[in-house]
Amino acid sequence: MRYSIFSLARNALSRHRRWPRAWRSPEPKPEYDVVIVGGGGHGLAAAYYLAKLHGITRVAVLEKGWLGGGNTGRNTTIVRSNYLLEPNAHFYEHSLKLWEGLAHDLNYNVMFSQRAVVNLTHTDAQIDASRRRGNAMRLNGIDAEWLSLGEVQAMIPLLDCSPNARFPINGGLVQRRGGTARHDAVAWGFARGADARGVDIIQNCEVTGIRRDGARVVGVETTRGYIGAKKVGIAVAGNSSRLAAMAGIRLPMESHVLQAAVTEPLKPAIHTVVTSGAAHVYISQTDKGEILMGGSLDFYNSYAQRGNLPALEHVIQGAISLFPFLSRLRLMRTWGGVMDMTMDGSPILGKLPVEGLYIDGGWCYGGFKATPGAGWCHAWTIANDEPHPLNAAFRLDRFHRGEILDEKGAGASPQAH
Amino acid sequence: MMLITCPWCGPRAHVEFTYGGDATVARPAAPDAVTAEAWLDHVYLRDNPRGPHDEWWQHTSGCRSWIKVRRDTWTHRVHGSGPPEANLGGDEHR
Numbered sequence: 001m002r003y004s005i006f007s008l009a010r011n012a013l014s015r016h017r018r019w020p021r022a023w024r025s026p027e028p029k030p031e032y033d034v035v036i037v038g039g040g041g042h043g044l045a046a047a048y049y050l051a052k053l054h055g056i057t058r059v060a061v062l063e064k065g066w067l068g069g070g071n072t073g074r075n076t077t078i079v080r081s082n083y084l085l086e087p088n089a090h091f092y093e094h095s096l097k098l099w100e101g102l103a104h105d106l107n108y109n110v111m112f113s114q115r116a117v118v119n120l121t122h123t124d125a126q127i128d129a130s131r132r133r134g135n136a137m138r139l140n141g142i143d144a145e146w147l148s149l150g151e152v153q154a155m156i157p158l159l160d161c162s163p164n165a166r167f168p169i170n171g172g173l174v175q176r177r178g179g180t181a182r183h184d185a186v187a188w189g190f191a192r193g194a195d196a197r198g199v200d201i202i203q204n205c206e207v208t209g210i211r212r213d214g215a216r217v218v219g220v221e222t223t224r225g226y227i228g229a230k231k232v233g234i235a236v237a238g239n240s241s242r243l244a245a246m247a248g249i250r251l252p253m254e255s256h257v258l259q260a261a262v263t264e265p266l267k268p269a270i271h272t273v274v275t276s277g278a279a280h281v282y283i284s285q286t287d288k289g290e291i292l293m294g295g296s297l298d299f300y301n302s303y304a305q306r307g308n309l310p311a312l313e314h315v316i317q318g319a320i321s322l323f324p325f326l327s328r329l330r331l332m333r334t335w336g337g338v339m340d341m342t343m344d345g346s347p348i349l350g351k352l353p354v355e356g357l358y359i360d361g362g363w364c365y366g367g368f369k370a371t372p373g374a375g376w377c378h379a380w381t382i383a384n385d386e387p388h389p390l391n392a393a394f395r396l397d398r399f400h401r402g403e404i405l406d407e408k409g410a411g412a413s414p415q416a417h
Numbered sequence: 418m419m420l421i422t423c424p425w426c427g428p429r430a431h432v433e434f435t436y437g438g439d440a441t442v443a444r445p446a447a448p449d450a451v452t453a454e455a456w457l458d459h460v461y462l463r464d465n466p467r468g469p470h471d472e473w474w475q476h477t478s479g480c481r482s483w484i485k486v487r488r489d490t491w492t493h494r495v496h497g498s499g500p501p502e503a504n505l506g507g508d509e510h511r
Contacts, residue, residue: 241465252461254438255490300436301490303467308418308493310432343461399461400453412460414438 003107022188023195028202031228032060034382035220036235037207037243039063040072041183042360042367043235044190044201045375046382048106051197053376054383059199060229061191062222064206068187071238074305074337075368076260076282076294078273080117080178081142084133085407087393088346089140094390095373096177102372108189110181111287117178117273118147118156120322122167126277130173137175147172158269158323166321167278180273180284186371210246210357217247217356233358233382235374238338239303240348240361247354252343252399253362254414257302258294259312259336263329265289274322281318291326293319297339299415307336339364341414346405349377349394350387358382359396421486422498426479437473439463440485440501467491471505474498 036043039061050056081092121127134144152172153161209221219228234243244251275282280295295315298307320327340362348362360378377391410416419431445451470490475483487496487505497505
C-alpha cells in the first residue's frame, strides 16, 4: 500500500484497524544471491538499494534481534557532512543528499529535519581549525558558515555565551543542511521498501558462522539453519570483529560502549543540533521534546550495551555547562550502544579478503548519518564486486598500505575518534 | 562502576584508572627485522574479543603504576588483576 493523505483518511474511517503489515516475516529460503548480515538501517538500506538500483532481489537480511534494535535505535540521530578530508566529505555529502530525498524515495516519513548543526568553538586554535574545515567543506561543494559569538547567541538563545561559562564560547561553525532524523523510521522505511521489492527480512536469526569453499564464501550458519549465499555483506557495526573472525579475518578496531541520555520532554527550547568538542557533548531536542545528549566513550573495550555512570555524569556536566537550564530537568532514560572504533577513526566499507564477502562497518561515533550512503555504496560494491569511487578510500587494506584516513590527526588509536 | 584491585593500593573505583588497551599486543622484539605485516599486526589489528580480555590500566589517580587486568567485555566483570608481568590465567582470545 502506498502511504498518502488518502490512505490515511481511508484508514481513519476504519479506526486504523486495517493497516496492512509494512513487511512480511518469511521463512528463510535455502539459498540467496546475497545475504546481508544485520537488520539495522545500514543492512536494510543495502538490501533496498540492491533491489532498487541493481535489480538483485534474491536477497535476505538476517537480524539476530529485531529490526533497528542495535545502534540504529541507540544513536543521537544527527545527520551532517561537515568533514575535512576529501574522501569523508564526498561520501557523507552523498549520504546527506540521499537523506534530503529519502522520505519521498521510500514513501515513508523519516522526519528528516534540516535544523542545522552548530559546532561551538572555545579557543583561538579551535577557530582556526574550524574555519579551515569550513573552507575545505566549501571547496568540496558543501555548505558551511562561520558564526561570530553574537550570531551563535542569536541562533541559540538559551546557550550560555557569557564570559563566565565553564568553557567560554567564542564562535561556531554551522552546517545549515545538517539536522536530525527519526532513527526508527529509517530502519522501518528501508525495510518496507526492500520487502516490497522481494527482499526477505528474517528477524531472530543470528549468524553463527561463515561457510567457505576455499577462498570463496558459500553461505552462513545461523540459529535457524544453514543458508546458502553467493555473496555475503556484513553490516553489524559494534560486532564487526566477531563476524570477520568467523571468516578468519582480524580487523583494525576495538568495540567500545558509547552512552546517550534524554531528559523529560519540554516545550521547544533548542532548535538546532549543538556540539562542543571542549565540553565533550552534543545536544539536540527530539520531536517529542526530550533533550537528547551524547558525549564520549566510556573508554574501555565493551560489548555490553550499557555503560557506567561516570561517563554519563561527564556528558551531563558538559551539557549543563552549555545550557544551565538543563540542571532543573529530570533525566528520563539512558542507554548505551556498541561502537566499532577503528584505528584511524574512519569506516571500513568494501571488500574483505575472502571472495564474495563484503563489509560495512567501523563507523566509530558516526554511523547513523551514513545510513543511506553506506547502504548505497555497500550495494554498489556487492553488485559490481568492486568499490564505488565514493567508498574506495574506506578499503580495509588502507592500514597495510599506509593510506589511513585520520580525520583528527590523532594517530593509531581506537579511542580518540 | 567497576572495582579494580591495584596490586599496590587495593580495590579502587575504575575512574581512578586510565585505560591502556589490549595487554596481549606485544611490540616486536627486533623492530628492524620484522616485516610490514608484523607491524600492521602490532599497530592496528586487534582480536577484540567478546568475553575475557587482558588489558592495561594505569592507576593515574593513585600510585601511577601500570597494571594488568583481566576483565569480561560482555559483562564488565573484573576477573583478576596483577602487576604487568602477571599471567592472569587463560589465553583463550589469542
